[in-house]
Amino acid sequence: MDMETLLSYEWSMMAPEFTILIIATVLSLVDLFADKKIDRKLFGWFGAAGIGIALFFLFSQIGHEPAMILANTYRLDAFSLSFKILLLIGALLVLLMGVSYEAKGELLYRGEFYYLLMSALLGAMMMASSADLITLFVGLELLSISSYILAGTRKKSTQSNEAAMKYVINGGISSAFTLFGLSYIYGLTGSTNLADISREISNIAPENGLVLLSVAFILTFVGLAFKISTVPFQMWAPDVYQGAPIPVTVFLSVVSKTAGFVIILRVLLSVFPFAQGLEANTSLLQSMMIFISVLAGITMIAGNTVALKQRNIKRLFAYSSIAHAGYLLVPFVAFSEMMFESMWFYLAAYLLMNIGAFAVIQVMSEHSHSEDISIFAGLFYRRPWMAVMMTIFLLSLAGIPGTAGFIGKLNIFIGALFSDPSRYILAAVMMGTTVISYFYYFGVMAQMFMRPSGSAVPIRMPVGVTIAMVFCAAGTITLGLFPGVVLDFFQTQFNFAEMFY
Amino acid sequence: MSGELFAFLVLALLAILGGILMLNLTKVIHMLLSLVLTFLAIAGLYVLLSAEFVAIAQVLIYSGAITIIMIFGIMLTRHNDTQKTKGNRTRNMVVGAGVVLFFFTMYFSINQVSFGDQATSLHVENTKQIGIELYSKYIIPFELMSVVLLVSLVGAIILAKRDDEEEAEQK
Numbered sequence: 003m004d005m006e007t008l009l010s011y012e013w014s015m016m017a018p019e020f021t022i023l024i025i026a027t028v029l030s031l032v033d034l035f036a037d038k039k040i041d042r043k044l045f046g047w048f049g050a051a052g053i054g055i056a057l058f059f060l061f062s063q064i065g066h067e068p069a070m071i072l073a074n075t076y077r078l079d080a081f082s083l084s085f086k087i088l089l090l091i092g093a094l095l096v097l098l099m100g101v102s103y104e105a106k107g108e109l110l111y112r113g114e115f116y117y118l119l120m121s122a123l124l125g126a127m128m129m130a131s132s133a134d135l136i137t138l139f140v141g142l143e144l145l146s147i148s149s150y151i152l153a154g155t156r157k158k159s160t161q162s163n164e165a166a167m168k169y170v171i172n173g174g175i176s177s178a179f180t181l182f183g184l185s186y187i188y189g190l191t192g193s194t195n196l197a198d199i200s201r202e203i204s205n206i207a208p209e210n211g212l213v214l215l216s217v218a219f220i221l222t223f224v225g226l227a228f229k230i231s232t233v234p235f236q237m238w239a240p241d242v243y244q245g246a247p248i249p250v251t252v253f254l255s256v257v258s259k260t261a262g263f264v265i266i267l268r269v270l271l272s273v274f275p276f277a278q279g280l281e282a283n284t285s286l287l288q289s290m291m292i293f294i295s296v297l298a299g300i301t302m303i304a305g306n307t308v309a310l311k312q313r314n315i316k317r318l319f320a321y322s323s324i325a326h327a328g329y330l331l332v333p334f335v336a337f338s339e340m341m342f343e344s345m346w347f348y349l350a351a352y353l354l355m356n357i358g359a360f361a362v363i364q365v366m367s368e369h370s371h372s373e374d375i376s377i378f379a380g381l382f383y384r385r386p387w388m389a390v391m392m393t394i395f396l397l398s399l400a401g402i403p404g405t406a407g408f409i410g411k412l413n414i415f416i417g418a419l420f421s422d423p424s425r426y427i428l429a430a431v432m433m434g435t436t437v438i439s440y441f442y443y444f445g446v447m448a449q450m451f452m453r454p455s456g457s458a459v460p461i462r463m464p465v466g467v468t469i470a471m472v473f474c475a476a477g478t479i480t481l482g483l484f485p486g487v488v489l490d491f492f493q494t495q496f497n498f499a500e501m502f503y
Numbered sequence: 504m505s506g507e508l509f510a511f512l513v514l515a516l517l518a519i520l521g522g523i524l525m526l527n528l529t530k531v532i533h534m535l536l537s538l539v540l541t542f543l544a545i546a547g548l549y550v551l552l553s554a555e556f557v558a559i560a561q562v563l564i565y566s567g568a569i570t571i572i573m574i575f576g577i578m579l580t581r582h583n584d585t586q587k588t589k590g591n592r593t594r595n596m597v598v599g600a601g602v603v604l605f606f607f608t609m610y611f612s613i614n615q616v617s618f619g620d621q622a623t624s625l626h627v628e629n630t631k632q633i634g635i636e637l638y639s640k641y642i643i644p645f646e647l648m649s650v651v652l653l654v655s656l657v658g659a660i661i662l663a664k665r666d667d668e669e670e671a672e673q674k
Binding site: 008023026030071072073075076114117118121124125128132134136137140141143144147148150151154155157166190209210211212213214216217 | 608612615639640641642644647650653654655657658661662
């Protein structure tokens, strides 16, 4: 390969990634040379502007023909575009929250926080826009390593240290699982390029390697389940969410989780639908769905029931996010035509409502230096608007009509019932666990509206976190009342068949 | 039994032995040495597969650099250099059963596959081939690796740095 071939690729389509990379590099250099007295919060606004530029590049790419650079090590298609929009918006809101994060003596490494967040975002974006196992794995590791460090930045807190340690060890084990699974896929097909793999894999005779391929499927899925925190790799989530600083917790529960779903969809859907399944005339993906549906069911039940007992608000939301990951696996199992739409929509709704709720939690826990659920007592009488916004987020998380969460759940539900074959049991489990989730979401609401407030100290609301909160509340309501606008845009602009080669 | 199979069996057994010793020894230094045994045995396996470059990288990086850094880490930090493990019979039984089950699953599923004829041209200029692939086809993940390195460096520094002086300045 000579220079000419290398330059003949359309490198400009990597503009969003380059923007984020440049911002991260510039921030790290400025942090090194700038005067110690310069407020590092400026970095946050600079980073936010950078993400804004990257978003602009992304939106200008909508409608671009599917294209790739260097044998699919970078790929631009509807799938990568649509999910990168979610990742960038999520990271933008996390940055805004980070700018306002003021917990006493905790975030000494403010400058590092911003550029580690940027590099984590870069990893997540590469996970969305690659169709080569090597690039996907490097992106995954970039995201993971940055998150391990971010989780441990509250150095004075033993909880944070424990969180980082648990996260590293669990993450290492899960990466080993993923790599072990991927290595068999590579071994059987002789390529790391997903396009080549999908071609080769249909030639594998069932009696020659089918069992190995099923094992590879299970190992890959189990390893990747770590990122989306579903059973069997969910136990890190409560400890890490509790120990990490709140903006990092939000990043892990939203951006990192979205990236996890993206890589699962990309790898599993480009490889296994084309392999011969365990029975005649089925694909291996269909044969393995029973395995994923069992995991999804257990995840929903475990997440929601354990959340009932939690008093610590961050732990409560950790279990709630485990439960939501379970809901998100349902459309994947149902595998209906609406799968991409309903997963994307639910991830978007989850992004808005979860970041919004955590923004309120951040303001309240900084105010009262506690993370107990009682910090919300009497919020309605002190900051009525904030209480109303928190109510919107909680209603949306619970899935009450009029909010984005409801439409998301409805899409998933319909998809599960009308797919072929219908997933009645899974839909029923989802229904039942949603009802269970009302108890703990409404418990927080009861605190806000029905308990008297303990103190009368005015609650300070910094700019960044307020912007994030208002944006999320507006988004949750808009997506809830006019879902058609987004879904129509989605269906006309993004053609997911582009994902297949 | 051909010579290749014999060499494979010896090296594989050494690698597993290293792993088991690593888990069962009590002194940290002994654990490290058994880890080196595993790394070297794996390097030997790479040589058998005609991947000389990977084998040498394995020896240099894993058995050399990483082990040395671990020894430094052990010497520079205060710790008990022996570790007592409490035996839990039920848990060991369950884990053991899991390992055996996993071994048989993998053994039978791999045995089922026929990979066709053995490749004969693997050894031809493999270092050069790796280089060409790395700097042309895989340039994107390669460059991304440099960001991963940067992040790990920054992370190692901020997590290991002592904060005492900085606090004194702030007060």
